[in-house]
Amino acid sequence: MTDEPIIEGVGLNLTDMSPGRTDLLPEILARYRAIGCSHVELTARRLDFVVAGRLNVARAEAVGEIVAEAGLVPVLHANHAINLMDPDAEDLHEAAAAASIAACARLGAGSMVLHSGVLPADLHAAEGPARRAAERDRLRRLGDLAGQAGVRLAVENLIxxxxxxxxxxxxxxxxxxxxxxxxAHPWVGACLDFGHGWLSAHALGFDYMAAIEALSPFVWHLHLHDNFGRSGHSPDPGDEVTLGIGDMHAPMFMGSIPWAGLLPRMRFRPRTFGGIELNGRYRAEAATVVATAHAIAAHLNHGTPLQNPYKDALQ
Structure with missing residues (x-):
């Protein structure tokens, strides 16, 4: 056991916030603080920190002040659109990622999530290794910028x-x-999305436990949520809940991820952030979910036994 905690802080995301409505942030963040969040994961695509690949200085500074006044520590999820393997506008995507790092510096955010790269299937078949090599070069350059700003980059596993x-x-x-x-950059690590991994393991046929364990030594940012490992999509998200399909972003232990067997195998980096990516339809459960995230942190930090808050809820 190191002197540093494995999990340092937990906090909810802002994915279901109305785009651009920074006037709503003080009330939202006060509620997060009241139910036990120490951090908040700011959602870039709701807050427009980057415009055409450039930093929106006024927005970043204004949001940074709101978060500081709420007494929370910010982290940032950079825009989903940033794709360092993009075949048509790689320089723009790298500029947007660099501007996002600059936003972190203005916000006082010490961790930033980037999605791992994606390619059209035909281009992946023809140029996959070369495109991944290009992504590595871009991540190293961004890692240099992140190191200067004191921001840990966290590359996320997708579906x-x-x-x-x-x-x-x-x-x-x-x-x-x-x-x-x-x-191999000291400021570039991983964001582990447990739900993405669970869906992908069932769809692609890999061993979930072993694969997540292999990634865990690179991890210093978590996306905590749950699902049933069933691929699928419905125009009505309520149907997805009824059938238990897709990327539900449900409370931990409400789905079928094997948390009790999985967590002891994790080898996360010290001071990993326990981010909770909760679908807005479950906001009534937010206090329970935050308490569960704290329990997961205590389990990883001190070996405290896990409790399933939904053990008798689904019958």
Whole structure:
């Protein structure tokens, strides 16, 4: 056991916030603080920190002040659109990532999530290794910027399905671990999305426990949520809940991720952030979910036994 905690802080995301409505932030963040959040994961695509690849200085500074007044520590999820393997506008995507790092510096955010790269299936088949090499070069340059700003970059595992029109190599946590090992930059690590991995394991046929364990030594940012490992999509998200399909972003232990067997195998880096990516339809459960995230942190930090708050809820 090191002197540093494995999990340092937990906090909810802002994915369901109305775009651009910074006037709503004080009330939202006060509620987060009241239910036990120490951090908040700011969602870039809701807050427009980057415009056309450039930093929106006024927005970053204004949000930074609001978060500080709320007494929370910010982290940032950079825009989903940033794709360091983009075949048509790689320089723009790298500029947007660099501007996002600059936003972190203005916000006082010490961790930033980036999605791992994706490619059209035909281009992946023809140029996959070369495109991954280009992503490594870009991650190293961004890592240099991140180091100067004191921001830990966290590359996230995505969702993969056989025959999909776009291929996310990072849907396989082992492939993402191999990519990060080759990047070999002290400011570039991983964001582990437990739910993405669970869906991808069932769709692609890899061993979830072993794959997540292989990625875990690179991890210093978590996305905590749950699902049932069943691929699928419905125009009505309520139907997805009824059938237990897709990327539900449900409370931990409400789905079928094997938390009790999985967590003891994790070898996260010290001071990993325990981010909670909760679907807005479950906000009534937010206090329970935050308490569960604290329990997961205590389990990893001190070996405290886990409790399943939904053990008798679904019958």
């Amino acid at each position: 993969g399905k056989p025959g999909a029109p776009r291929v996310a190599y990072g849907a396989d946590p082992v492939a993402l671990a191999e990519q990060l090992a080759e990047v």
